[in-house]
Amino acid sequence: MKEKDRAKKAFWEEITDLVDESNFETTFFNKEENNTYGHFSSVIKEVKDGKTGRSHLVKIRPPLFYLNGLLSNLSRFISSTSSRKILDNDRWRERELEYLESLNPNIESGLTDHDNAILVENIDGRVAYDILREENLEWEKRFKTIIQIAEGLADIHEKDLYHGEPNTQNCIVADDGEIYWIDFEIEYHEDLSLLEKKANDLEQLTLSLMGAFEDEGEIGLTDEELIDLILDSYGDEETISHFLHHANIPLIGPYRIVQLSFTSAPRFYQAQMNLMRYINDWELDI
Numbered sequence: 001m002k003e004k005d006r007a008k009k010a011f012w013e014e015i016t017d018l019v020d021e022s023n024f025e026t027t028f029f030n031k032e033e034n035n036t037y038g039h040f041s042s043v044i045k046e047v048k049d050g051k052t053g054r055s056h057l058v059k060i061r062p063p064l065f066y067l068n069g070l071l072s073n074l075s076r077f078i079s080s081t082s083s084r085k086i087l088d089n090d091r092w093r094e095r096e097l098e099y100l101e102s103l104n105p106n107i108e109s110g111l112t113d114h115d116n117a118i119l120v121e122n123i124d125g126r127v128a129y130d131i132l133r134e135e136n137l138e139w140e141k142r143f144k145t146i147i148q149i150a151e152g153l154a155d156i157h158e159k160d161l162y163h164g165e166p167n168t169q170n171c172i173v174a175d176d177g178e179i180y181w182i183d184f185e186i187e188y189h190e191d192l193s194l195l196e197k198k199a200n201d202l203e204q205l206t207l208s209l210m211g212a213f214e215d216e217g218e219i220g221l222t223d224e225e226l227i228d229l230i231l232d233s234y235g236d237e238e239t240i241s242h243f244l245h246h247a248n249i250p251l252i253g254p255y256r257i258v259q260l261s262f263t264s265a266p267r268f269y270q271a272q273m274n275l276m277r278y279i280n281d282w283e284l285d286i
């Protein structure tokens with residue numbers, strides 16, 4: 001066998017081993033095996049292409065994923081979120097790959113031999129949450145990141161697509177400064193119009209960006225100014241107006257705190273109150 005073919009075979013065998021490893025025991029009893037918040041949610045593993053040396057990630061849904069998905073959807077329901085995690089693996093792979101390919105055409109992604117796993121190129125960079133929380137980061141860099149992320153969501157919406165869960169952990173700021181959105185396994189209720197889906201995305205992103213800061217004013221902006229910055233950068237008036245008119249701000253938030261990557265529960269309640277105040281003032285103004 002040629003060296004190239006051997007490397008290719010080893011690459012695919014390694015993926016099979018990783019998928020097989022994500023069995024009941026490792027996912028349930030060994031937390032370190034899993035770099036996500038729930039120990040039976042998706043497992044992300046790195047695989048290196050022996051030939052090119054390029055790093056890829058395998059995103060695996062372990063055997064207990066279905067249970068995780070059901071609990072996650074129950075929590076979404078309690079939090080009055082009109083979005084649901086896709087439980088069917090075929091549908092999940094279809095949406096995840098379709099979105100990765102259309103939004104990030106320069107990033108390799110594809111199917112594996114396993115219906116509970118997909119492959120995606122490892123993007124060199126860090127999730128937006130980590131960048132925004134970085135100590136000693138200059139204000140300009142922080143503002144620039146917020147602006148880029150909000151513009152990035154507008155780019156998705158301009159293509160008449162939506163994200164489903166645009167939080168600061170699902171957005172990677174690459175080392176070269178580009179923004180990449182990942183994790184497309186959430187769909188909104190099918191009865192929602194595209195405008196409603198976009199407005200829901202904008203609501204989630206606004207709260208998630210606010211939630212990346214420990215306290216109001218931490219970055220030298222009041223929450224009102226921060227919301228202004230996010231909405232100005234996002235730009236699409238129709239969606240902004242729909243969001244502000246119909247925002248659904250449930251105060252029952254245990255799940256939303258995790259889902260939207262809030263630094264803490266107190267910040268969640270502070271951000272929700274300030275967003276509600278912002279909406280009230282906006283309604284009085286128009």
Ligand SMILES: Nc1ncnc2c1ncn2[C@@H]1O[C@H](COP(=O)(O)OP(=O)(O)OP(=O)(O)O)[C@@H](O)[C@H]1O
Binds near residue numbers: 044120123169184
């Ligand atoms: N292509 C990628 N390049 C670099 N890092 C990635 C990539 N895909 C995922 N990651 C990292 O892995 C983390 C988890 O990935 P992802 O968001 O797709 O799954 P998840 O949040 O575990 O899904 P779930 O909603 O099931 O919990 C991301 O927050 C990010 O840190």
Ligand SMILES: [Mg+2]
Binds near residue numbers: 169170
């Ligand atoms: Mg994620």
